[in-house]
Amino acid sequence: MKIAVLGTGPVGQTIAAALSALGHQVVLGTRDPATTMARTEPGAFGTPAFPTWKQDHPDVDLATLADAVSRAELVVNATNGAGSLATLDAAGADALADKVILDLANTLDFSQGMPPSLLVSITDSLGEQIQRRFPRAKVVKALNTMNVSLMVDPMQLAGGDHTCFVSGDDESAKQTVVGLLTALGHRDIIDLGGIATARGAEMYLPLWLGLMSALGTPTFSIKVVR
Amino acid sequence: MKIAVLGTGPVGQTIAAALSALGHQVVLGTRDPATTMARTEPGAFGTPAFPTWKQDHPDVDLATLADAVSRAELVVNATNGAGSLATLDAAGADALADKVILDLANTLDFSQGMPPSLLVSITDSLGEQIQRRFPRAKVVKALNTMNVSLMVDPMQLAGGDHTCFVSGDDESAKQTVVGLLTALGHRDIIDLGGIATARGAEMYLPLWLGLMSALGTPTFSIKVVR
Numbered sequence: 001m002k003i004a005v006l007g008t009g010p011v012g013q014t015i016a017a018a019l020s021a022l023g024h025q026v027v028l029g030t031r032d033p034a035t036t037m038a039r040t041e042p043g044a045f046g047t048p049a050f051p052t053w054k055q056d057h058p059d060v061d062l063a064t065l066a067d068a069v070s071r072a073e074l075v076v077n078a079t080n081g082a083g084s085l086a087t088l089d090a091a092g093a094d095a096l097a098d099k100v101i102l103d104l105a106n107t108l109d110f111s112q113g114m115p116p117s118l119l120v121s122i123t124d125s126l127g128e129q130i131q132r133r134f135p136r137a138k139v140v141k142a143l144n145t146m147n148v149s150l151m152v153d154p155m156q157l158a159g160g161d162h163t164c165f166v167s168g169d170d171e172s173a174k175q176t177v178v179g180l181l182t183a184l185g186h187r188d189i190i191d192l193g194g195i196a197t198a199r200g201a202e203m204y205l206p207l208w209l210g211l212m213s214a215l216g217t218p219t220f221s222i223k224v225v226r
Numbered sequence: 227m228k229i230a231v232l233g234t235g236p237v238g239q240t241i242a243a244a245l246s247a248l249g250h251q252v253v254l255g256t257r258d259p260a261t262t263m264a265r266t267e268p269g270a271f272g273t274p275a276f277p278t279w280k281q282d283h284p285d286v287d288l289a290t291l292a293d294a295v296s297r298a299e300l301v302v303n304a305t306n307g308a309g310s311l312a313t314l315d316a317a318g319a320d321a322l323a324d325k326v327i328l329d330l331a332n333t334l335d336f337s338q339g340m341p342p343s344l345l346v347s348i349t350d351s352l353g354e355q356i357q358r359r360f361p362r363a364k365v366v367k368a369l370n371t372m373n374v375s376l377m378v379d380p381m382q383l384a385g386g387d388h389t390c391f392v393s394g395d396d397e398s399a400k401q402t403v404v405g406l407l408t409a410l411g412h413r414d415i416i417d418l419g420g421i422a423t424a425r426g427a428e429m430y431l432p433l434w435l436g437l438m439s440a441l442g443t444p445t446f447s448i449k450v451v452r
Contacts, residue, residue: 197440
């Protein structure tokens, strides 16, 4: 499948590399590829500067947001949730029309320090905001309930025996995403329903942050026991 | 231990019966015991009218809120979260001073139908509200992340292999609650930290509601896989 990953930070890099390794044709979208390729500072969490990462991943292309999206069937929103709408706006509503948008972002606000607060209200979610802003796209919320290393390699924890969730209004878009998740190794995927159910998955984040603090690691997930 | 359970609905009844069965001296607190004993209508979820339940549980006493609290070392808030502060006010700040308050309520608002919305904001929680209103009490948030039948009988699901959380500012109060949870059969208890971490546990509720709808049963829980 042709996939655009929006966001060139550690999350975007990790997702792009994993989907490329599965055989998909992946292009990373960024506002200005020349600026991105001129970065010399290391990424967040001590990851290498973008050009170093790019050199190690020659199969992943780099393009403008609009170009990346227009080439793709599926678009992964791997940007910081606080800037996701602006990034998608820059890609353009026409380019996004009819595309599946896999939204894995959380609207965490780190501006007041740790722990971050959430920017969404309890009667809305980023997933719904994206769907409202781009009504012709097919938004599927997934994977936002776990660390990026578990998103792409769930088997590293308990043999993959933990749960991920999907929310979205378009059934075939959800099936496409479920197929990707399964290929990544996710074994327990619960369909919560329409995109409005993304609220539940996003409002889980404060508990996730509390658990990260209590456990001293981001490498954990939840299994829905039933 | 002497325990007051506030709330005579199905949650209060179930908690009171379970703690009494463990050998604790349990008193149910209600605004007006005579009115409660005169009830003839069945309870929520098809439970019997209160007097029938009371007849089947002679070891559980019934008293006014103030009387029940003043007799107890530990107070369980098993009222509807929307009315919890008013109920605790009626019990009285002096009676609650130095008591452990196990708060298992959720501030779900069913006034707009199903699914309910939450009354708390994303920068507060009922647990914190109770602690602020009764600064001399020792509030511990726990058990609000599961159905009442799992609160008192966790072993019915996966042999008890799922997680419950405690949040509270007072370490010895948390230890008291952890002792109770352990006696009820909870095997995996995570201490999230101070009472502010109750936000995470309370904000999990929209996901819980989404899961109840998706799974078609309230008899599920989450295991933190790490």
